Amino acid sequence: GQNIDQPTEMTATEGAIVQINCTYQTSGFNGLFWYQQHAGEAPTFLSYNVLDGLEEKGRFSSFLSRSKGYSYLLLKELQMKDSASYLCAVMDSNYQLIWGAGTKLIIKP
């Protein structure tokens, strides 16, 4: 079966750095996406990785290792507005997005 694993919940302090991990086992791989979802709202796109390595976009970076079936999302200089769920999704061989359950990130002052 296809599986995406990410921690259920993480807590971090305002101004700090946090890394959210995602491991996956899917039938085929056509890229990995990270989305942010605030409670009661739609997911918003953060990043896309298809090749190994680090993609940096402002305070957010995303890393991919295809051989390890592993990705992480790194958030720097945390702000209170970063409190949200972070969803990892993999596009499989049928070009369908397989989603993790999301990691709820709680930011404390």
Place this chain on the structure above:
Amino acid sequence: ETGVTQSPTHLIKTRGQQVTLRCSSQSGHNTVSWYQQALGQGPQFIFQYYREEENGRGNFPPRFSGLQFPNYSSELNVNALELDDSALYLCASSYGDGHTDTQYFGPGTRLTVL
């Protein structure tokens, strides 16, 4: 540029009824994907439409059906509603045939089945 819109925002139905949810894709996008998201879970892929044709389907029964119109807006129809159909239904649009294209989501329709 207009983003993805969905209607209605909230809906309450009873078991056995039928429901139609609507989605207008972002300007310039020709692909629409539908997802079901239960509370505390990630979205589950229902199906995708590209240029009015179904372009992929997830593990949902045939009572979940859809349609895409020439202006690329879309409908999701669910027949014979069950209690487990209660969820947030998300529509996402993208440009291209959906293959690796970034999907942009609408605000969702919260469906409650009693």
